Amino acid sequence: MASYTQIMQDIRKGKFAPVYYLFGEEGFFIDKIAEALEAEGAVLQAGEADFNRALMYGPDTTAARIVSECRSFPVMAARRLVIVKEAHRLPKGEAEKLAGYIKQPAGSTVLALLFKDRKAGLPKAAADAADKIGVSFQSKKMYDSDVQKWADEYLRESGFEAEAGIGAALVSNLGPNLNLIENELEKIFINLRAEGKTKLALSFVYQMINVDKEFNVFELIHALSERQTARAHMITDRLTQNVKINPPVLILSGLFQFFHNVALVHRGQFKDPNSIKNALGVNYYQARDYAAAGQKYSPTQTFRNLTYIQEADLMLKGATPTLMDESHILKTLVWKMLN
Secondary structure, three states, X not given: OOOHHHHHHHHHOOOOOOEEEEEOOOHHHHHHHHHHHHOOOOOOOXXXXXXXXXXXXXXXXXXXXXXXXXXXXXXXXXOEEEEEEOHHHOOOOOOHHHHHXXXXXXXXXXXXXXXXXXXXXXXXHHHHHHHHHOEEEEOOOOOXXXXXXXXXXXXXXXXXXXXXXXXXXXXXXXXXXXXXXXXXHHHHHHHHHHOOOOEEOHHHHHHHOOOOOOOOHHHHHHHHHOOOHHHHHHHHHHHOOOOOOOOHHHHHHHHHHHHHHHHHHHHHOOOOHHHHHHHHOOOHHHHHHHHHHHHHOOHHHHHHHHHHHHHHHHHHOOOOOOOOOHHHHHHHHHHHXXX
């Protein structure tokens, strides 16, 4: 099974497979591959798309129509491009009917099948054929730590000198939404280029994403790691003054990830930031907070806090009845974790 990086490199080099079987829960990378194939100058050259590109949607098509498009000859072009979006929503039994074509695809057509669903995909015979004859790519679900690593790599590839902690700050305040983080970073890059800057500071990121640099999830986590009771409550109070800008669910996600990693610190018996940095794959500043929290919270208190966060999450989602509003739930959670 091919990697995302290899697939994108091959597309840029003009090396195309007859079939792209793209599936999984994280739609971001699936869409990026499809966009790369659709880009002018990739599969099709300028002026060729009108007669040689077919964009189809799973719920509105059938295997017979997809195969018909694929078997059609290019019109004044070297190739045809057929993209089937929402392939996971093909009518029942239609995906199985694609197996024959995938085993013997047209040499002049590039077919991309986009399955954005954890359970849906091609039947095994067709999937095996796609992997052998074409390109198979599974876009697995990205967790907060995965998204943070992706954001850090995105920053490295941007050419800007980024201050440590920006990737973590983006995930803490925007959530593990790759599209949203990419859009925000591109806006930031545009501003930096316009101002002729080569360095990206964390304070500028906060400014651009409308986050108070003193009162945000990142600072709340730092205060909790040091068990700074007064500051933690002050930050929580500021965060809960506008739950639309600071969604409590995102705050809980950041807190859960933090204490989950503190639990890993206890399990590995790590003491210093450098060993934590290497073991967890985080930056030094995060590792420093985990080291501090490892000293301030015992293993029992750490797992207790994870339970408190899960309980608060159920309340926020309405699964557990409560008379508290979102603000009160979050304030109560912070009080319980510190006591």
